[in-house]
Amino acid sequence: MSDGPATLRVDLGERSYDILVGDGLLAGAGKLIAPVLAEPRTVVITDENVEKHCLGTLEKSLDEAGIGHQSIVLEAGEQNKDYAHVEALTGLLLDHRVERTTTLIALGGGVVGDIAGFAAAVTLRGMDFIQIPTTLLAQVDSSVGGKTGINAPQGKNLIGAFHQPRLVLADIGALASLPPREMRAGYAEVVKYGLIADADFFAWLEANGQAVLEGDPEACLYAVLTSCRAKASIVEADETEKGSRALLNLGHTFGHALEAQTGYSDALHHGEAVAIGLGLAFDLSVRMGLCPGQDRDRLRSHLAAVGLPVGLGGLADGGWSAAGLIDLMGQDKKVRSGAMTFVLLRGIGQAFITQDVDLGLLSEVLEQALDIKGA
Numbered sequence: 001m002s003d004g005p006a007t008l009r010v011d012l013g014e015r016s017y018d019i020l021v022g023d024g025l026l027a028g029a030g031k032l033i034a035p036v037l038a039e040p041r042t043v044v045i046t047d048e049n050v051e052k053h054c055l056g057t058l059e060k061s062l063d064e065a066g067i068g069h070q071s072i073v074l075e076a077g078e079q080n081k082d083y084a085h086v087e088a089l090t091g092l093l094l095d096h097r098v099e100r101t102t103t104l105i106a107l108g109g110g111v112v113g114d115i116a117g118f119a120a121a122v123t124l125r126g127m128d129f130i131q132i133p134t135t136l137l138a139q140v141d142s143s144v145g146g147k148t149g150i151n152a153p154q155g156k157n158l159i160g161a162f163h164q165p166r167l168v169l170a171d172i173g174a175l176a177s178l179p180p181r182e183m184r185a186g187y188a189e190v191v192k193y194g195l196i197a198d199a200d201f202f203a204w205l206e207a208n209g210q211a212v213l214e215g216d217p218e219a220c221l222y223a224v225l226t227s228c229r230a231k232a233s234i235v236e237a238d239e240t241e242k243g244s245r246a247l248l249n250l251g252h253t254f255g256h257a258l259e260a261q262t263g264y265s266d267a268l269h270h271g272e273a274v275a276i277g278l279g280l281a282f283d284l285s286v287r288m289g290l291c292p293g294q295d296r297d298r299l300r301s302h303l304a305a306v307g308l309p310v311g312l313g314g315l316a317d318g319g320w321s322a323a324g325l326i327d328l329m330g331q332d333k334k335v336r337s338g339a340m341t342f343v344l345l346r347g348i349g350q351a352f353i354t355q356d357v358d359l360g361l362l363s364e365v366l367e368q369a370l371d372i373k374g375a
């Protein structure tokens, strides 16, 4: 049962909102969201997996709070994060005769949040929406900060809008039904916050990461709250990623290239690609003489200890090359004036943004990771 949520404020002027984090919040969600509704009418958007575990509890709580609701259940999976599914979803919303005062509720992981948030941004030129993230990845990253959108054939998340939610409600009790692989993938984003600017949090994760992955409520609460606090402060400083928000992309430029190379398939989940990308960002930083090798080794030991991938072994085949990966990295939307933007490290907790990277060194780092030279 819930002890009452911890509350974090994301301070964005008139787009400010609260993140509520707690154990068992879903059962009382109706009462928690009622104050931010323009009228007591909602449409819940979820997927077929989350429907089984969480939809009934949310609907009951909405009934108890006197909030009207309809539900739309999407097919699960990253492959559904495309125009066709947004077209179908917005069509259904219009069929339901939603009004600007109707609030959409995204109940699910990152894919549901991204599609529902984008539908909220464009339907009737903008509707309110609430994020109820049910995966670790969505609770610590994608539900906070207002990035919404879909994938394009040209790359991941290339079509979208900044559209802040009115509330984020993270029930860590929802994590109990997550498969271990998905929990681990989300954990890579948690590690990212320690690497960006919080060496103490990284040390805490070295001691407590296994407890987080096993779903220990106290450890999960601390990890989600610390991650959301870190993300909120970065988003407050640079809501639309003109500069410092790019720190949140640590590991992602590499990771997105790996995901594209594997065809966004089940072979590599987003968080696993981020874990490998974090290691590659460290490899490049060490190769450039920016960072001590022992910090990179600490990261690798921790990722290995929690069962996250630390290299490309088992993934890459003869079709992979350093040049191919660099080409995919160049298609990432973080390219500015034709130059790739990198997030590198001076050590654990000391990430920084730069475009000053020698592509020859980058190629060497990737070749080493692919073990092309040794093959």
Ligand code: GLY
Pocket: 141, 142, 144, 145, 147, 245, 248, 249
């Ligand atoms: N996931 C990165 C960001 O929200 O900016």
